[in-house]
Amino acid sequence: FEWAHTMEQESMAPAASPAPAPAPAAPMRLPLTFDRAVRFVALQNGLRACLLSDPTADKAAASLSVGIGSRCDPAGVPGLAHFLEHMLFLGTAKYPADNQYSDFIKTHGGSDNAFTSPEETNFYYDVTPPFLREVLDMFSQFFIEPLFTESATEREVNAVDNEFSRNKQDDARRNSMLVSMCAAPEHSFSQFATGCRETLIACGAQETRRQLLEFYHAYYHPSLMKLCVLGKETLDELEGMVKEMFSAVPAHCSPPAPHLEQWPFPRDRLAQQYFVVPVKQQRSLSLYWPMPETHSHYREKPLHCISHLIGHESEGSILYLLKEKGWATALVAGPHRALKDFTTFQCSIELTQAGHEHREEVVSVVYQYIAMLRHGDVQRWVFDELQAQSEVDFCFSSKLSAINLTKTLASNMQLYPESEVVSGNYLMHNFAPDVVRRLLSCCTPENMIVIHSAKEFEGITTSVEKWHGTLFKKEAVPENLLQQWGQSKLCDQLHLPEKNAFISPMAELLLLAIPESVPTLPVVVYHDNTITMYHLQDTVFKVPKVAAGFLLFSPMFYGTPKLSMLARLAVALLGDCINQWNYIAQLAGLNVQFVVNCRGIQVLFFGFGVKMQLFIERVLTEFRNLGVKLREQRFHDIHSAMIQRRASMAAFQAGTHAAKRLHDLLCEPHWSSSEKLAAMRNVTFEDAKWFCGPSGALSSVRIDALLLGNASAADAAKCAKVVSSIFGGKPSLMPELALRHVSLPLGQDLLSVMLHPNPKDTNSATLNYYLVGPECCDRSEALLDFIEHASHEPCYHTLRTEQQLGYIVRSGVVVMRHTQAFSILVQSGQHPPTHLEKQMDEFITKFEGTLATLPEKDFNALRQSLIALKLQKHLSLLAQFNCYWPEVVSGLPRRVTAFNCVEAQPRSAEPFERLWPGQPIECQPGWGPASERGECLCLLARRGQAGNAIV
Numbered sequence: 034f035e036w037a038h039t040m041e042q043e044s045m046a047p048a049a050s051p052a053p054a055p056a057p058a059a060p061m062r063l064p065l066t067f068d069r070a071v072r073f074v075a076l077q078n079g080l081r082a083c084l085l086s087d088p089t090a091d092k093a094a095a096s097l098s099v100g101i102g103s104r105c106d107p108a109g110v111p112g113l114a115h116f117l118e119h120m121l122f123l124g125t126a127k128y129p130a131d132n133q134y135s136d137f138i139k140t141h142g143g144s145d146n147a148f149t150s151p152e153e154t155n156f157y158y159d160v161t162p163p164f165l166r167e168v169l170d171m172f173s174q175f176f177i178e179p180l181f182t183e184s185a186t187e188r189e190v191n192a193v194d195n196e197f198s199r200n201k202q203d204d205a206r207r208n209s210m211l212v213s214m215c216a217a218p219e220h221s222f223s224q225f226a227t228g229c230r231e232t233l234i235a236c237g238a239q240e241t242r243r244q245l246l247e248f249y250h251a252y253y254h255p256s257l258m259k260l261c262v263l264g265k266e267t268l269d270e271l272e273g274m275v276k277e278m279f280s281a282v283p284a285h286c287s288p289p290a291p292h293l294e295q296w297p298f299p300r301d302r303l304a305q306q307y308f309v310v311p312v313k314q315q316r317s318l319s320l321y322w323p324m325p326e327t328h329s330h331y332r333e334k335p336l337h338c339i340s341h342l343i344g345h346e347s348e349g350s351i352l353y354l355l356k357e358k359g360w361a362t363a364l365v366a367g368p369h370r371a372l373k374d375f376t377t378f379q380c381s382i383e384l385t386q387a388g389h390e391h392r393e394e395v396v397s398v399v400y401q402y403i404a405m406l407r408h409g410d411v412q413r414w415v416f417d418e419l420q421a422q423s424e425v426d427f428c429f430s431s432k433l434s435a436i437n438l439t440k441t442l443a444s445n446m447q448l449y450p451e452s453e454v455v456s457g458n459y460l461m462h463n464f465a466p467d468v469v470r471r472l473l474s475c476c477t478p479e480n481m482i483v484i485h486s487a488k489e490f491e492g493i494t495t496s497v498e499k500w501h502g503t504l505f506k507k508e509a510v511p512e513n514l515l516q517q518w519g520q521s522k523l524c525d526q527l528h529l530p531e532k533n534a535f536i537s538p539m540a541e542l543l544l545l546a547i548p549e550s551v552p553t554l555p556v557v558v559y560h561d562n563t564i565t566m567y568h569l570q571d572t573v574f575k576v577p578k579v580a581a582g583f584l585l586f587s588p589m590f591y592g593t594p595k596l597s598m599l600a601r602l603a604v605a606l607l608g609d610c611i612n613q614w615n616y617i618a619q620l621a622g623l624n625v626q627f628v629v630n631c632r633g634i635q636v637l638f639f640g641f642g643v644k645m646q647l648f649i650e651r652v653l654t655e656f657r658n659l660g661v662k663l664r665e666q667r668f669h670d671i672h673s674a675m676i677q678r679r680a681s682m683a684a685f686q687a688g689t690h691a692a693k694r695l696h697d698l699l700c701e702p703h704w705s706s707s708e709k710l711a712a713m714r715n716v717t718f719e720d721a722k723w724f725c726g727p728s729g730a731l732s733s734v735r736i737d738a739l740l741l742g743n744a745s746a747a748d749a750a751k752c753a754k755v756v757s758s759i760f761g762g763k764p765s766l767m768p769e770l771a772l773r774h775v776s777l778p779l780g781q782d783l784l785s786v787m788l789h790p791n792p793k794d795t796n797s798a799t800l801n802y803y804l805v806g807p808e809c810c811d812r813s814e815a816l817l818d819f820i821e822h823a824s825h826e827p828c829y830h831t832l833r834t835e836q837q838l839g840y841i842v843r844s845g846v847v848v849m850r851h852t853q854a855f856s857i858l859v860q861s862g863q864h865p866p867t868h869l870e871k872q873m874d875e876f877i878t879k880f881e882g883t884l885a886t887l888p889e890k891d892f893n894a895l896r897q898s899l900i901a902l903k904l905q906k907h908l909s910l911l912a913q914f915n916c917y918w919p920e921v922v923s924g925l926p927r928r929v930t931a932f933n934c935v936e937a938q939p940r941s942a943e944p945f946e947r948l949w950p951g952q953p954i955e956c957q958p959g960w961g962p963a964s965e966r967g968e969c970l971c972l973l974a975r976r977g978q979a980g981n982a983i984v
Contacts, residue, residue, distance in 0.1 A: 062456040079256035085263040091905040093165035094435035096157035096443035100257040103226035112228010123185040125174035139826035142898030159436035173278040194230040195840035198862030216297040250285035259446035261439040306483035313681035333465035346616040349528035360388030400521040411466035427459040431909035478518040535621035542577040559753035564736040566753035579642040579742035580914035586633035589730035594712035660726030683790035687798035688860040774852040799869035
């Protein structure tokens with residue numbers, strides 16, 4: 034395609050016995066935004082690597098993907114592949130300390146992680162570029178000689194168990210486990226993949242360690258490994274590193290045979306339905322259909338065509354008709370699991386109360402639409418439209434961070450030829466109507482699994498799922514329903530979508546000329562009584578995209594709990610009102626997002642700039658005129674759904690409740706979750722009509738706006754004038770809402786205790802909040818950033834790895850209402866809050882001593898890595914927008930001249946260079962000396978154990 038340049042991939046065949054000359058390398062398709070040199074190499078042991086050279090990189094990174102995952106778990110030890118992923122971080126023969134790898138990475142400005150999926154285990158990290166070689170050597174030892182010590186084995190079982198405990202209340206995971214239960218018991222798909230204490234030490238720690246070693250030697254074979262490394266070095270230097278360090282990866286045995294199994298779903302295990310009691314307050318209906326594998330058709334992407342049509346939301350779609358009937362509020366369709374030998378396709382629908390009562394008719398609508406797709410020819414124009422948009426999205430895709438790029442490419446090397454590791458998951462090449470028909474033929478009632486989920490099923494369930502504790506009733510779909518759904522007739526209200534008028538041809542996506550003098554920071558280009566517009570034309574990323582934000586402010590958006598909920602409801606009603614055409618615009622790369630908080634209603638736009646002006650005008654015009662378009666039935670459906678979501682907040686994790694409780698205590702004005710829920714229940718249709726009407730909250734707003742990207746100052750000013758006219762151009766005389774942070778008494782520790790609102794969640798959490806003082810002092814911000822940076826790995830290692838307090842351990846700087854603090858959060862499924870608080874206090878005391886005696890060499894290493902982090906460049910236009918937009922939301926640019934309060938990115942290193950060892954944190958004037966700083970401790974007690982907490 035002429036708009037996407039190509040790069041010849043370099044290849045290096047292993048120096049082994051003579052072999053036929055390789056075929057010429059295929060050209061590699063790369064996005065226009067891709068500016069890294071690429072080379073592929075093959076080592077003699079069978080490991081293949083992708084090398085990326087980027088002399089301008091702020092971070093170096095590497096990822097290694099092993100082509101096995103939880104599907105290879107031994108039958109008696111579910112979760113072993115996931116457990117092995119954890120264990121590889123805990124010491125090797127060359128680097129035996131169990132946190133040596135992670136500690137070095139964090140000290141030098143990096144991060145590390147891993148994941149296990151059914152067919153892959155992926156390890157990845159990033160670090161500041163000068164330390165790539167050292168970390169890559171530590172990383173390679175994972176796959177050469179890991180220790181798997183007995184002490185670490187026993188300890189890390191707790192980490193896996195804590196991770197499972199964290200996810201146990203997740204409804205999506207619970208439903209997936211029920212789908213897996215329909216597979217044949219001997220099939221790997223039926224297994225519990227995460228693992229927990231019960232599965233991992235059923236035979237004792239020594240036996241678990243023996244099976245761990247056996248699994249590692251059997252499956253961690255270099256022929257299954259794909260490595261991706263990115264650095265500032267040349268390709269030759271990177272190749273030398275990889276060969277030096279990874280050629281030693283041993284092949285303990287012959288390469289494992291491909292993991293082949295029988296078809297997982299025997300006929301007698303299908304046409305089943307579950308009636309499930311969910312954790313959250315929700316009503317949903319999910320349909321699952323097993324299908325043949327689709328990976329071999331990645332160049333055709335037939336499931337993308339099917340997902341696009343079944344999941345469409347414009348007139349003629351399943352969702353549109355269900356909304357018209359008052360039965361549904363949302364629908365999502367797409368692959369549930371896309372594995373190498375089979376696929377499961379999912380269609381999930383969020384139901385209203387009426388939809389729950391008409392569940393069978395809802396399923397009928399789905400099958401009527403599928404019958405329509407089967408009845409007619411597979412339309413070529415649908416594929417052409419998706420293909421054209423995939424080309425545009427690929428050519429102008431945002432530049433990925435080093436860690437995300439290496440992780441993605443290492444995974445893609447398991448799936449695609451090397452010439453398509455960048456483009457394989459984007460581009461569509463061939464129209465394949467026969468494949469689409471074959472997959473649609475699998476969408477039958479006899480080949481289906483249904484999950485009905487609602488609190489109304491409490492009391493009728495007959496079974497409990499073993500691992501997650503899900504209450505359910507399972508039964509075969511009645512024969513009369515199978516016949517009814519299978520013989521669904523065509524419906525006049527269901528049809529294919531119209532052609533997408535929002536798609537911009539490549540020829541229209543042109544870059545504007547850059548003026549001779551361009552500001553380096555956003556500047557005001559338009560101002561009147563209603564709107565202030567800031568603008569910055571893109572000179573860096575050179576993509577035909579625009580990012581824009583409009584902050585609509587009025588005290589009527591947050592003055593009372595009811596007004597706060599009316600603002601959120603108005604945004605939801607707007608989304609519903611514009612959904613038919615907004616969904617089509619989104620498919621064409623035009624996106625709008627709404628954020629409602631105490632500072633107002635944020636309307637955020639991002640996408641291709643050619644049609645952005647008209648898109649912005651259309652969305653905001655609909656918002657201003659929303660009151661006259663409201664339909665009472667849609668109001669009740671959306672109002673009910675929002676009440677459900679508010680009520681479902683009780684099912685949030687313990688750590689989330691602790692953070693929300695802290696916010697409730699310290700921010701004024703602020704409304705608690707219970708106050709907001711009560712207010713939402715009392716909102717009426719008449720309230721909504723007034724709020725959205727001509728004389729309501731939108732009749733007198735002040736707007737601050739920011740527009741970045743491929744648009745001139747004149748374009749931005751024109752946009753501002755249009756928006757000002759939409760909202761009437763009236764001056765806003767209302768005072769700003771005073772947003773305050775509560776002042777804490779000095780020298781006192783404050784405590785708040787609450788019970789978890791979800792009695793079935795056995796997790797507890799402790800959040801320590803150490804208040805420092807107001808923002809806007811470079812020195813105190815630099816000190817806090819340094820403490821966050823220096824404490825991250827010791828905190829994680831001490832509280833999670835060594836003491837095994839819980840899976841979630843977080844520490845860092847918190848900023849609330851322009852007030853800065855340091856916090857530590859631990860969530861545990863095993864320990865009460867009092868124990869967590871005691872261990873956290875001991876860590877703080879120990880860490881203070883560590884900081885006070887930190888050798889100058891170690892201090893300088895931490896400081897330099899922190900400086901490197903602060904000097905990182907933005908990777909994309911959206912990242913740049915996300916840097917400047919919070920300053921608009923905060924209101925600071927209105928009080929100074931055009932973003933002079935904000936340092937240009939990259940941030941200046943000067944405040945960090947002035948740091949020295951032993952430097953104390955001093956609170957700002959009026960907040961008292963550091964020795965008397967206040968502390969707010971928020972504890973979330975496990976239900977039934979409040980007596981063990983400090984009350």
